[in-house]
Amino acid sequence: MSYLHSIFVAPFADMADAPDFFLQVVWEGLVSGVLYALIALGFVLIYKSSRIFNFAQGIMVVFAALTLVGLHENGVPALLAVPLTLLVMFVLAVGIERAVLRPLVNQPDIILFMATIGITLFLIGLGETIFGGANKVMITEQLGIPTGSWVVEPFGGFVSVEQKDVTAVVGAVLLVIALLVFLNKSKMGRAIRALGDDHQAALSVGISLSTIWVLVWFISGIIALATGIVWGARAGVSFALEVIALKALPVLMLGGLESVTGAIVGGLAIGILEKVFEIYWGQPLLGGNTEAWFAYMLALLVLLVRPQGLFGEKIIERV
Template sequence: MVQAPDLLAQTIWEGLVSGVLYALIALGFVLIFKASGVFNFAQGIMVVFAALTLVGLYEKGVPAFLAVILTLGVMFALAVTIERVVLRPLVNQPDIILFMATFGITYFLIGFGEAVFGGSPKQMIADQLWLPKGAIDLKLFGGLVSLQKIDIAAAVIASVMIAALAAFFQYTRIGRALRAVADSHKAALSVGISLNQIWVIVWFTAGIVALITGIMWGARSDVSFALEIVALKALPVLILGGFTSIPGAIVGGLIIGIGEKLGEFYWGPLIGGGIESWLAYFIALGFLLFRPQGLFGDKIIERI
């Protein structure tokens, strides 16, 4: 690190971009958890499904930006369907029931997605969406640091989305209603808050987050069901930051993104590589042992 600071800067930049995208994925989980108190295991496959829908519509001849609009319509229809078919019958059921329901949603979307779009990887329509190409080379620390323009765009778009969602939760009436529903379904119903409308709104918002995440990740690699594994990196991000904290999702994402890049580049060769695939979960395990509520989570004490 000391001998080649330019390589360190390059590694930190790549980790920063990954961390911001991890934080964006984690926000999808936070949205559902805030509105229902239940962890949504299906958020990872929603990222894949949204990206595949966008690419699939374009392959059918739909113009790129119209395909984005239609994909948002599909995600809204998915949100309404989930609320009507899955969530509405399970109001006031134990949290574990709702959690297991998200497993069912996950495997339904996997099967439905493979049936409609096939299982082969697809290329994201980055050029058609006017996403930038090429790189910006900076001379830093006596060396050269290369910043991919798509990474810069991903970091900026993800940051704007995170800020918008934070403001939405903090300053809007719907955001306050979401927090009330998360505290108690029965109390929210007693003051006139409609669980049905809130759940549709929050699942649709999570679908928008999934689409943006899928576009950004797909533009950096490709669109396939393997992308779900990347999306599950949000799990350690949530453990670090706290399941109900938007600032926690940001900080946790940056820690995981930068940490795994540094680990893979500097310590990977010493132990055979592959650190990037498991380091995030190792860090999360440490937090579970010593601070299970995360950096920004509330410590819940139940008195008997």
């Protein structure tokens, strides 16, 4: 009984005396979760429209951030570098559709998945050739992102809140709202949803597959740039960001490959839970560094119970 008490009760014994510390942990997890959710949204959009699991989404985050910083280092004003980076991501989307996806139409899913691994390796090589492998500093202040901090005092305690993290959360919320409005209200958004619901039926009514693929890869590029700016502001810009971006994989397993809601909820859940687990159990009981594997273990446990994820559609096969 005392052993169970030490595992499940003792870590929270002093929480009542320090609500500010717990809220600080939750806030840090929330910010990470928002970024996980953004990356996962890129995966979901491409999978819904083409049934392609885009392994390259992580390196797209790195490539977008490197392009932005690289343009600024070569004399392009920060506010002009943003639309130019978006133009680069659009050219990349067109190039991927023309050179990779179009020749592989109707190929098995594994072939398309391997193609995205090829895109990943190509972008790594291209990025290292153009920008080098050294770490770079995100142009946070030049973009007008505040770098100070606020002290918030909820429930009698206090929480230190970085202004750039608040900007990240607000920006992510606005981006998600804009994406949902686009998917539900615009003609092209409805075409993307139709293609995801019934591929053959959508093609039969004249929806252009190539146009949709370019569009969703470009939208994923926009999401990648937004994520790269925020992650770059927190951890610098380097190819190590690709590893962080892979945290979106357990988010997808948890929320479901086709669910926008699942990507958002899964990202927030993993971000908060992995931080709380690390602080209250990982460090005192397991020596720390649990954030490296906690999300994958949580996703695995969910898959054992619900293989399609919490928000995925259950597949029913009739014989």
